[in-house]
Amino acid sequence: MTMSREDDSLLVCEQCGLPQRWHAMHRREIAHCPRCDAIVGRGHRLELPSVLALTVAAAAAWLVAVSAPLMSINLRGGNEAATLPEAIVDAWSGGQELVAVVAAITALIAPGGFILLRLYVLTPLLRGSRPPGFAWCVRALHQAGRWNMIEVFTVGVLLSLVRLAGIADTSPGPGLFALGALTMLFAAIESAGLKHLWWQAR
Amino acid sequence: MSVAAAQWPQPDWLGCESCGLATANAFRHSGEVPGRIQRCGRCGHALQATKPYAVQRTSACVIAAAVLYVPANVLPIMLTTSALQKGEHTLLGGIHELWIGGSWGLAIIVFIASIAVPVLKIGVLALLAWSVRYAPGWRRLERARLYRLIEAVGHWSMLDVYVVVLLAATVRFGPLASVAAGPGLLSFAAVVVLTLLATWSFDPRLIWRGASAHTVAHSDSPVSATTVASR
Numbered sequence: 001m002t003m004s005r006e007d008d009s010l011l012v013c014e015q016c017g018l019p020q021r022w023h024a025m026h027r028r029e030i031a032h033c034p035r036c037d038a039i040v041g042r043g044h045r046l047e048l049p050s051v052l053a054l055t056v057a058a059a060a061a062w063l064v065a066v067s068a069p070l071m072s073i074n075l076r077g078g079n080e081a082a083t084l085p086e087a088i089v090d091a092w093s094g095g096q097e098l099v100a101v102v103a104a105i106t107a108l109i110a111p112g113g114f115i116l117l118r119l120y121v122l123t124p125l126l127r128g129s130r131p132p133g134f135a136w137c138v139r140a141l142h143q144a145g146r147w148n149m150i151e152v153f154t155v156g157v158l159l160s161l162v163r164l165a166g167i168a169d170t171s172p173g174p175g176l177f178a179l180g181a182l183t184m185l186f187a188a189i190e191s192a193g194l195k196h197l198w199w200q201a202r
Numbered sequence: 203m204s205v206a207a208a209q210w211p212q213p214d215w216l217g218c219e220s221c222g223l224a225t226a227n228a229f230r231h232s233g234e235v236p237g238r239i240q241r242c243g244r245c246g247h248a249l250q251a252t253k254p255y256a257v258q259r260t261s262a263c264v265i266a267a268a269v270l271y272v273p274a275n276v277l278p279i280m281l282t283t284s285a286l287q288k289g290e291h292t293l294l295g296g297i298h299e300l301w302i303g304g305s306w307g308l309a310i311i312v313f314i315a316s317i318a319v320p321v322l323k324i325g326v327l328a329l330l331a332w333s334v335r336y337a338p339g340w341r342r343l344e345r346a347r348l349y350r351l352i353e354a355v356g357h358w359s360m361l362d363v364y365v366v367v368l369l370a371a372t373v374r375f376g377p378l379a380s381v382a383a384g385p386g387l388l389s390f391a392a393v394v395v396l397t398l399l400a401t402w403s404f405d406p407r408l409i410w411r412g413a414s415a416h417t418v419a420h421s422d423s424p425v426s427a428t429t430v431a432s433r
Contacts, residue, residue, distance in 0.1 A: 006224065006226075006243050006244070012216060013217070014217060014219070015346060015407070016410040016413075017213050017410060019215040036342075036343065036409075036410065037343065038346070070368070071368075073372055075379055076375075078378075080372050082368065082372045087368055087370075087372075090370060090371040094370060095383075096388065098392070099383060099387055100367075102363065102391050102395060103363065106360060107364070135221075138245070146398075146402065149357045152358055152361055155361060156360075156363075157364070159365050160364075160365050160369050160372070162305065164373070168379070195221055196222075198244060
């Protein structure tokens, strides 16, 4: 057990455990496992600097999405607008503490953590070095990606707007547009993958 | 469990979940040795042939989710107050309101997210957990595809939780019009989180235990990766 034999010409299918050989892939090529048909590799569409640029854009969109109102409604002269943190605090103070925690993790903390960790990891990687705690960061990024449900939240805001449209005068806020941008940016960043970060620098 | 563990041969190669590096399985001849963990030489992540207690954890979360699914549907998830009346809205009731209100597209989206996806997840995970033990060779490819399907769509059932939280935060006009979360919302949010945890604690490699390496998924797929003969 002291000597472990590693072979970086092999990849093991995550879904079924079948070992197979790597091969060079061109852009947009997707390799499937010959046994279980899961995706085992993609030709990378995005280089490291592009991923970093998208992450910086996502950070800007995230700041708008969490600080600007998502939607506002007018009812007989009264006006109410809600931001994401306000909605979470409201759920907490309304006696739905656990629902507030779930919403905070999936719509606020996981997307924010995803962006911060990406920035922390990608910036030194561009200069060819790994930041301290790199292994922990990659694992945390995996978890943040799982819990990040910003695209579901975006659809949730749209659905709320439509539901209110029948009873009151509603209008989308700047936060909703930021959420839309964020959804697309996250999809692009996630397509770049996580494991290949380990192959970028020694 | 030791009997079941001895029954299945250990794989020759283990892939690191964190960095993807392939390492020869140190326990492939001895079987797993309690208390000893092989770690990835590059990133230090634990290498395991399968996730520990995968079936037990998945089963526990699925049973809890199935139990909580009852109050999630019976209790109102949203309480409304308007100048005219007070209202209680259940999951299905909300979909019914959208449907009779003419928003058929929205009703279908909410039905898929709030009813179809949770039921599909509970059913598929129960089937997977059962079949790993009692029907290991049965339709492996289809079961693997089902797992990937629920992994991909699972988080969409959070949709109604967000809608109620958002409506409660914006519709705050006191007795004129206000929305509050109902007691069913907590159960529903718990169902969503439990089914997600159940999905993530299951290990799809269990589906392929004892399968030959040469079950080819598609005969017409391009040969993008070649199987390695065991050494």
